Amino acid sequence: MLYREAGQFKASYQEDSQIFPIRQDRIGIAVVLAFFFVAVPLFASQYWLQAILIPVLIFSLAAMGLNILTGYAGQLSLGSAAFMAVGAFGAYNFILRVDGMPFLLAIVLGGLCAALVGVAFGLPSLRIKGFYLAVATLAAQFFIVWALVKFPWFSNNSSSGVISTQQVEILGFAFSTPESKYLLTLAIVTVLALLAKNLVRSSTGRTWMAVRDMDVAAEVIGIRPMRAKLSAFAVSSFYCGVAGALYAYTYLGTVEPEGFNLDLSFKILFMVIIGGAGSIMGSFLGAAFIVLLPIFLNVTVHSTIGSWLPASVGSNLELIVFGGLIIFFLIVEPHGLARLWQLGKEKLRLWPFPH
Amino acid sequence: MKLKKTALIGATLVSLLTSGYAMAQEQFIGLPSYRVGAYASGGSGIYGGWIDYMTLINERDGGVNGVKLTWEECETEYNNARGVECYERLKGKGPTGNSVFQPLSTGITMSVLEKVPQDKIPMVTIGYGRTDAADGRVFPWVFPMISTYWTQASAIINYIGSREGGMENLKGKKIVQLYLDVAYGKEPHSIFDKLAEKYGFEIVKIPVANPGNEQQAQWLQIRQQKPDYVILWGWGVMNPTALRTAAKTGFSRDRIIGVWWSGAEEDTVPAGDAAKGYTAAGFNPAGTDFGVIKDIQKVVYGANKGNMEDKSRVGSVYYNRGVVHGIITVEAIRTAQEKFGKGQPLTGEQMRWGFENLDIDAARLKALGADGFMPDLKITCADHEGSGKLKFQQWDGAKWNVVTDWIEGDREMVRGLIEESAEAYAKEKGLTVRDCTKES
Numbered sequence: 001m002l003y004r005e006a007g008q009f010k011a012s013y014q015e016d017s018q019i020f021p022i023r024q025d026r027i028g029i030a031v032v033l034a035f036f037f038v039a040v041p042l043f044a045s046q047y048w049l050q051a052i053l054i055p056v057l058i059f060s061l062a063a064m065g066l067n068i069l070t071g072y073a074g075q076l077s078l079g080s081a082a083f084m085a086v087g088a089f090g091a092y093n094f095i096l097r098v099d100g101m102p103f104l105l106a107i108v109l110g111g112l113c114a115a116l117v118g119v120a121f122g123l124p125s126l127r128i129k130g131f132y133l134a135v136a137t138l139a140a141q142f143f144i145v146w147a148l149v150k151f152p153w154f155s156n157n158s159s160s161g162v163i164s165t166q167q168v169e170i171l172g173f174a175f176s177t178p179e180s181k182y183l184l185t186l187a188i189v190t191v192l193a194l195l196a197k198n199l200v201r202s203s204t205g206r207t208w209m210a211v212r213d214m215d216v217a218a219e220v221i222g223i224r225p226m227r228a229k230l231s232a233f234a235v236s237s238f239y240c241g242v243a244g245a246l247y248a249y250t251y252l253g254t255v256e257p258e259g260f261n262l263d264l265s266f267k268i269l270f271m272v273i274i275g276g277a278g279s280i281m282g283s284f285l286g287a288a289f290i291v292l293l294p295i296f297l298n299v300t301v302h303s304t305i306g307s308w309l310p311a312s313v314g315s316n317l318e319l320i321v322f323g324g325l326i327i328f329f330l331i332v333e334p335h336g337l338a339r340l341w342q343l344g345k346e347k348l349r350l351w352p353f354p355h
Numbered sequence: 356m357k358l359k360k361t362a363l364i365g366a367t368l369v370s371l372l373t374s375g376y377a378m379a380q381e382q383f384i385g386l387p388s389y390r391v392g393a394y395a396s397g398g399s400g401i402y403g404g405w406i407d408y409m410t411l412i413n414e415r416d417g418g419v420n421g422v423k424l425t426w427e428e429c430e431t432e433y434n435n436a437r438g439v440e441c442y443e444r445l446k447g448k449g450p451t452g453n454s455v456f457q458p459l460s461t462g463i464t465m466s467v468l469e470k471v472p473q474d475k476i477p478m479v480t481i482g483y484g485r486t487d488a489a490d491g492r493v494f495p496w497v498f499p500m501i502s503t504y505w506t507q508a509s510a511i512i513n514y515i516g517s518r519e520g521g522m523e524n525l526k527g528k529k530i531v532q533l534y535l536d537v538a539y540g541k542e543p544h545s546i547f548d549k550l551a552e553k554y555g556f557e558i559v560k561i562p563v564a565n566p567g568n569e570q571q572a573q574w575l576q577i578r579q580q581k582p583d584y585v586i587l588w589g590w591g592v593m594n595p596t597a598l599r600t601a602a603k604t605g606f607s608r609d610r611i612i613g614v615w616w617s618g619a620e621e622d623t624v625p626a627g628d629a630a631k632g633y634t635a636a637g638f639n640p641a642g643t644d645f646g647v648i649k650d651i652q653k654v655v656y657g658a659n660k661g662n663m664e665d666k667s668r669v670g671s672v673y674y675n676r677g678v679v680h681g682i683i684t685v686e687a688i689r690t691a692q693e694k695f696g697k698g699q700p701l702t703g704e705q706m707r708w709g710f711e712n713l714d715i716d717a718a719r720l721k722a723l724g725a726d727g728f729m730p731d732l733k734i735t736c737a738d739h740e741g742s743g744k745l746k747f748q749q750w751d752g753a754k755w756n757v758v759t760d761w762i763e764g765d766r767e768m769v770r771g772l773i774e775e776s777a778e779a780y781a782k783e784k785g786l787t788v789r790d791c792t793k794e795s
Contacts, residue, residue: 047446146536149537160542252436263434298430302428302429312399314430316390
């Protein structure tokens with residue numbers, strides 16, 4: 001009843017091809033954005049902003065990057081964390097070495113560095129597919145982290161490869177409080193998410209999906225697989241790179257190459273799988289699930305049964321429950337949380353008069 | 356009616372006041388522990404020992420001058436992002452907030468390094484973390500206590516020198532540093548180069564890829580090089596693998612010297628007989644033969660309030676290191692209380708003063724029952740490291756035996772490098788370097 005689109009007519013091509021064609025969706029997005037842009041910074045505590053919301057946003061962006069590559073273009077990658085590292089170290093070096101480098105430009109340039117590296121490591125995708133490609137992207141994961149430690153130039157000759165980021169400043173305004181950092185992250189993530197949402201509906205996105213579904217058929221109808229695959233690698237790595245730069249600048253402040261290890265790549269892959277491959281919204285849901293659930297479990301276990309349980313049993317119990325929940329969700333809905341939302345939405349549109 | 360109301364308000368007020376009073380007599384310590392994952396053995400031992408020591412203080416002495424210690428654990432999984440979450444979660448707990456943050460992970464240390472001055476919470480990193488933070492002029496809130504990696508590297512060379520019968524005999528010797536190829540393993544490279552130049556020995560650095568469970572190639576290389584000593588700079592699974600592979604390639608374990616993260620029972624027991632004769636550095640020896648450990652056994656485990664599930668680990672290297680963490684934390688609370696009021700819970704700023712003015716001398720160690728258990732420790736405004744003394748222990752196949760007295764590193768040389776590095780950091784960040792002559 002509430003989600004009826006009856007009576008919403010599209011009179012022009014613009015109306016027909018807008019990002020959110022249903023009016024309720026537009027209102028919903030506006031409300032959500034207003035909530036996160038206005039209400040959250042006003043009422044959320046520092047802990048929520050700094051320790052929960054900023055990482056969720058950043059990981060959503062990284063998951064979105066991988067989702068473009070894996071979910072839309074069908075190329076499995078295990079190098080997302082390494083591309084994040086390229087973005088972080090790229091932005092750091094641009095700000096360090098170029099006088100008066102604006103922060104936003106540095107972030108974009110960091111992302112572009114990651115895109116270049118991504119294209120280079122995406123080249124094998126022209127020949128190999130599926131799990132074999134995943135193994136090839138592992139090379140990116142290990143090589144990049146190794147290179148960042150090996151060549152001290154990247155970390156400005158820090159003996160251990162650790163970089164400590166500069167103060168974030170845009171037009172003279174210093175982003176030092178959690179609120180301002182949160183808003184900056186949110187703004188960048190929102191813009192990039194809308195871009196991604198648009199991109200996957202465009203001809204580029206359609207070529208990616210054609211290649212994903214069957215690359216021989218795609219080639220037959222005139223899509224160039226090389227261009228499609230490499231552009232997917234470039235865009236995906238760009239997103240990961242920007243996420244990495246934000247991870248360094250608005251979240252941690254000090255990062256080491258070891259922090260961008262294979263574990264993080266796997267984590268991002270799990271976000272895509274849990275959230276839903278081939279869905280922008282799924283990236284947000286997946287990131288929220290993977291970041292929030294362990295913290296939620298830790299808090300719950302501590303506040304309930306933690307006092308009479310040995311600490312190590314409690315910690316292991318959290319992991320067991322976490323793994324169990326992942327399996328549960330994958331069995332109930334193999335297409336991820338985004339699919340659950342999609343099903344719910346379809347039901348809502350018919351409610352209260354299903355066929 | 357009126358009387359009833361007044362009585363009610365009065366009762367509420369009294370209960371409010373008393374509850375506030377009872378709350379105020381607690382000092383909260385947030386514990387960002389890790390009990391799962393690859394490094395769980397270290398985490399459970401150290402945090403277990405630390406908790407047991409705090410339980411001892413509460414049970415035996417009724418707290419520090421009547422202030423009970425309270426704590427809460429937060430699982431970090433040795434993961435930087437989780438560590439930051441724990442830092443933020445623990446920061447506001449307790450009547451005066453978190454008193455000290457000790458993450459036991461260099462990665463987490465780096466991640467919160469710039470947050471601690473803003474939140475006014477001191478961070479203590481005993482035997483890990485950022486080395487140049489030992490310069491208290493630039494890092495007032497960070498305390499890499501007892502010994503940094505650089506001091507340790509220099510102390511190991513001094514130990515080798517003493518085994519060779521004098522530093523002058525190091526000339527022409529060949530020493531291999533077998534290290535885990537991550538930031539931790541590269542940390543001492545510059546200091547080894549400087550020492551090699553000074554004493555005329557040759558240093559060969561051989562990396563082992565993380566996590567280090569395959570070292571055949573490295574040990575073949577070591578056999579070709581024929582070094583006089585191998586310094587094992589490992590962590591976790593790399594250590595027993597190194598000892599086993601050394602045995603296989605026939606390198607005498609007697610001439611392998613481990614760092615303090617390579618010298619626990621967890622490193623030698625899995626290597627079995629191959630570990631016999633291996634020596635490792637440590638700022639605390641293993642064993643239960645100390646007053647403080649005996650007290651813990653009697654008071655804490657006697658009342659069945661111990662934290663360790665496996666009681667046989669009490670007295671192991673990691674456990675005792677946790678007790679050292681506890682002693683330093685409690686002594687800092689005691690020191691700060693002497694200035695800011697006995698029996699009062701302390702804020703983060705007051706705690707920082709306590710750490711900065713910490714002075715655990717030989718007499719104090721004796722009083723604590725920790726004579727020979729940890730080196731004496733004096734922290735000043737400029738020097739956040741302290742004595743930098745290490746003991747070396749040898750594994751006899753069943754237990755660690757202390758083979759040296761406290762050995763110091765080349766303090767002067769290390770201090771120069773620390774100041775150089777810290778000043779570069781201050782310049783990059785635009786920080787003002789504190790003038791320590793004006794601090795009280």
